[in-house]
Amino acid sequence: MSEILYVDLLIENGDFVLNSGNEPILCNNDQSIAQDIVHSIIESGLATALVKERSPTMRGDIFTQMELLVESDERIIPGSVVINEESEGRLWVTASTYDFGNVSVTVD
Secondary structure, eight states: OOOOOEEEEEETTEEEBBTTTBBBBEETTHHHHHHHHHHHHHTTTTHHHHHHHHHHHHHHHHHHHHHHHHTTTBOTTOOEEEEEEEETTTEEEEEEEEETTTEEEEOO
């Protein structure tokens, strides 16, 4: 097992995940990075802009902005980010990290 470098509270469906004692569950390393990717895209407003946008050119621009946003994370290898639209309102993001290999996550 890898050394623990990053620790966060685990969030699913916009809420903290609690254990049977009502204490927050922690996530670390690649799971923490993946969670940060989702939150950065949602908090940037780009996901909402993409849903509203119908122009293929402008949608392409939004995808580029998302890729640049994810690549701005110092844990992500620049040029490794791939964002695919799995369905309307759902994105699949894949990126390579320096310490933990590939991470993949969905943004709903």
